[in-house]
Amino acid sequence: MYVCLCQGVREAEVADAVASGADDMDGLVEALGVCTGCGCCRELVEALLDKPRPAGRRRAMDAFNRITIASAS
Numbered sequence: 001m002y003v004c005l006c007q008g009v010r011e012a013e014v015a016d017a018v019a020s021g022a023d024d025m026d027g028l029v030e031a032l033g034v035c036t037g038c039g040c041c042r043e044l045v046e047a048l049l050d051k052p053r054p055a056g057r058r059r060a061m062d063a064f065n066r067i068t069i070a071s072a073s
């Protein structure tokens, strides 16, 4: 399903971007360009950000964050 028609962004792309760390509106705007056209998708994007993530993705993201933090220090 398309989330942002102006930028041609689908729900799966938003989910992937969130799983990769773009887990707020600013991150999604930067990563995908959502809400940078007409702005009609803002409410839907916000709803997707509030959507609970599957446990597998949460675990993968937690592991990614641990690795990233360990690598940075």
Ligand code: FES
Binding pocket: 003, 004, 005, 006, 007, 034, 035, 036, 037, 038, 039, 040, 041, 042
């Ligand atoms: S539908 Fe996303 S900016 Fe227009």
